Amino acid sequence: MHILVNTGGGDAPGLNAVIRAVTLSALRRGWKVTGIKRGYQGLLEPDGLIDLTREAVRGIAHLGGTILGTLNKGHPFEYPIEENGKIVSTDISDKIMQRFREVGADALIAIGGDGSFRIASRFGAKGMPIVGVPKTIDNDLSCTQATFGFDTAVTVATEAIDRLHTTAESHERVMIVELMGRDAGWIAMHAGVAGNAHVILLPEIPFKLEKIVDHLKRRYAAGRRYAIVVCAEGAVPVGGMQTISEREVGGEIRKRKFGLAELLENKLAELTKFETRSLVLGHLQRGGSPTHRDRLLALRFGAAAVRMVEAKQFGHLVAYHPPHMVPVPIEEAIAVTKTVPLDSDTVQTARDLGISLGD
Numbered sequence: 001m002h003i004l005v006n007t008g009g010g011d012a013p014g015l016n017a018v019i020r021a022v023t024l025s026a027l028r029r030g031w032k033v034t035g036i037k038r039g040y041q042g043l044l045e046p047d048g049l050i051d052l053t054r055e056a057v058r059g060i061a062h063l064g065g066t067i068l069g070t071l072n073k074g075h076p077f078e079y080p081i082e083e084n085g086k087i088v089s090t091d092i093s094d095k096i097m098q099r100f101r102e103v104g105a106d107a108l109i110a111i112g113g114d115g116s117f118r119i120a121s122r123f124g125a126k127g128m129p130i131v132g133v134p135k136t137i138d139n140d141l142s143c144t145q146a147t148f149g150f151d152t153a154v155t156v157a158t159e160a161i162d163r164l165h166t167t168a169e170s171h172e173r174v175m176i177v178e179l180m181g182r183d184a185g186w187i188a189m190h191a192g193v194a195g196n197a198h199v200i201l202l203p204e205i206p207f208k209l210e211k212i213v214d215h216l217k218r219r220y221a222a223g224r225r226y227a228i229v230v231c232a233e234g235a236v237p238v239g240g241m242q243t244i245s246e247r248e249v250g251g252e253i254r255k256r257k258f259g260l261a262e263l264l265e266n267k268l269a270e271l272t273k274f275e276t277r278s279l280v281l282g283h284l285q286r287g288g289s290p291t292h293r294d295r296l297l298a299l300r301f302g303a304a305a306v307r308m309v310e311a312k313q314f315g316h317l318v319a320y321h322p323p324h325m326v327p328v329p330i331e332e333a334i335a336v337t338k339t340v341p342l343d344s345d346t347v348q349t350a351r352d353l354g355i356s357l358g359d
Helices: 015-028 093-102 114-125 150-171 186-194 209-221 260-272 292-310 345-352
Strands: 002-007 032-036 049-051 079-083 086-090 107-112 130-134 174-179 199-201 227-232 244-249 252-257 276-280 316-321 324-329
Touching (some): 015 292, 107 292, 150 292, 174 260, 227 260, 292 324
Parallel strands (some): 130 316, 174 227
Antiparallel strands (some): 244 252
């Protein structure tokens, strides 16, 4: 067997551990393993493939990022090219399929999130044997109880919130910290509760600004003259829309859910008259070494993916259903986004602790 492996979408702590597990598990079976650099794009580039040997993956399990590189742009079925001074989309999937056959590959292990799996599903329909490994720090894939990278992101966010408590209390400020989470508030919910935040705003629960203001004023009136507000980047006010920022990159206008913390800083300072500051953790949540939980989970995902290739369970991805790793059809896995259940024990715990969820 000759298997390829690639990483797509945003990076997550644990990607290198998956690559190591895939490589060692495949080599143990006498297979050949080749890594594709930069998503699928490496198949079309002279230096885009790397032979994954024991030496190539030695000592990488604890490293953040991915030795293969990753892309969250350049969709193979809608690839941007410049034509007559304008950026237009073209389908390069047939070229990728041709290269897949030319290198003598028998299967691809695709490590990615929902966007990567939508691409993988389309390649599967064109005849590429694919097994998926779910990756997202947002923990928003419905097919699996957990994804690697989430625990690390929550750990980083919680430590940041812990540090903000001391400076916020010293200066009697309201500190607003924006965490990743476009459509699901798992990171904000877990880090906010663990970090003893006073307000947590999630995409799943539209907030009312006046509720937040009342909560902060009551806290200050009780003598606790500081507060920590944690918000997921995709949180929205009742009847409002997500905060979107736009900027031009390489001739393209890119839209990002970004800027909520700054908006809240200005609004809350105006309405409460309290000194207010904001910060965005952003890609700090993606960087650095994976926690031991993420490292172990990633290694288990990688080894399970090779077993699925061996069993020819193509068109599926590996899902963590404790205590087992099980195959789930890719189409089923990406059908629904896993959001924070409003009746979950964690949400109830936040309310019982007196944390405002803005509703």
